[in-house]
Amino acid sequence: MVVLAILLVILFLLFFKVALETLSCYYLTPRRIKRIMARQGVHGPKPRPLMGNILEMASLISQSISRDLDTINHDIVGRLLPHYVLWTKTYGKRFIYWNGIEPRMCITETELIKELLTKYSTKAGKSWQQQQGSKHFIGRGLLMANGQDWYHQRHIVAPAFIGSKLKSYAGNMVECTKKMLQTLQSEVESGQTEFEIGEYMTRLTADIILRTEFGSCYEKGKHIFDLLTKLQRLCAQASRRLWFPGSRLLPSKYNREIKSLKTEVERMLQKIIQSRKDCLEIGRSHSFGNDLLGMLLNEMQKKGGSGFSLSQQLIMDECKTFFFAGHETSALLLTWTIMLLASNPTWQEKVRAEVNQVCNGDTPSVDHLSSLTLLNMVINESLRLYPPATLLPRMAFEDIKLGDLHIPKGLSIWIPVLAIHHSEELWGKDANEFNPDRFMSKSFAPGKHFIPFAAGPRNCIGQTFAMMEAKIVLAMLISRFRFTISDSYRHAPVTVLTIKPKYGVQLYLNSLNP
Ligand code: HEM
16 A cells, blocks of 8 residues: 555656646746846747747748749848748847747847857757757768767767868779769760759769768668658658657558658668778778778777767767758759759859869869869859758757846757848848858858857868869869750759759750760
């Protein structure tokens, strides 16, 4: 009888604790944050219970993207962030809105952004909601890690993206691009005139990142690529489902599909890892390999003096993270830049002349890249007009001070990169025009209002890799083909995590050395 009574008390206490935590998470904490921000003059649209402002945002976006643009017009903030435009008009530069139960404050002031990104790399990071959304996809890899875990993971992978290591990837980039150009050439020779260049860029950047990650195991990596692409598509829908408490635990078709894809991807990654371990054990190789996976496996063997060690699960999460972070973003940068060059023939000719003069008919090498100034300006202008990552999120894990603002723990801060890059106040009256000349001068203050790769200690670790890749691919493409935008191209940028051309980018290609 006494045992039963104790059990009942424990059960009651457990239930009470869960109920209190749920109440705090879904109601008390959000209300507290709202009050604190309102006292500081930060207001926003009224949230609905559980859904916050999700429905309002979704309806504004679906209205704004329901029509394609009539011309190739880069004034796309109202189309892609209509809620941002509406709420800045109504509530001012700083406003607070609700993604389900998560309060998010939007800021555009460059001083505040700089302070947030440089000063608070461990005190602010990825929110629980973001982590849940990508949990089955990239897990706790670098992109979603927080605090000290993030710090250690960043230090482990950083050597793969500097100096001679970085230079060593150039050969892969050239080889993969050659293969793609040969395919294009034979298709042109067989009479094809129109090409959806986005597809080619997606395959090319996947090829490059898979070789960087898996080296010779690249063919096996290709199967992982297909599975990860499917998994990414499914996980992108997660934010629309998360508002419903416990929905992730339901055995729905959606959840089952995600689980089975994740299991399959990890089974294949485990096989690759095991075969590396076996080769080392039986003496067929002397190390785990020179690629990114090899480097991570070497780190796993070391006993971390810091108390942090890489588990096999974390290695798999990093492999998936690098694939995700380094593949689609780069493909989009290339696709949008080609679209811009195709619709601005004068710039295309200028860049071609520069490439011909610098490379003199050779394939571009790392040494050539720093002399490709005009190409660099065009790539920057493309990243400004069509930044693949449109928003930068950071959640405060403790109370922080940001300029004149007191940011309470639990508040997410969202930096609308796209809106900042198109701001007339920051870039002048021609902010929505393609004008690479603006990057000729050094006075545009990188990291302040030009933040395609974020800024501060938690910026994009693959930034130099991505710029090197973009220059190599574009230099090789432009010296082989002249391209013009096809009559069938419809300008319709949409955002699905990143900014994409809704129907792809159709081009006419003319071979320059038939
Ligand atoms: C044009 C191409 C690229 C763009 C525009 C881009 C942009 C970004 C941005 C904005 C972030 C910060 C995200 C955030 O904190 O919310 C980021 C982080 C990251 N990027 Fe990139 N990226 C590109 C290419 C790459 C490549 C090629 C790789 C790897 C080879 C890569 C790997 C990563 C990783 C691992 C992070 C997480 C860094 C951390 O949290 O410490 N990215 N990227």
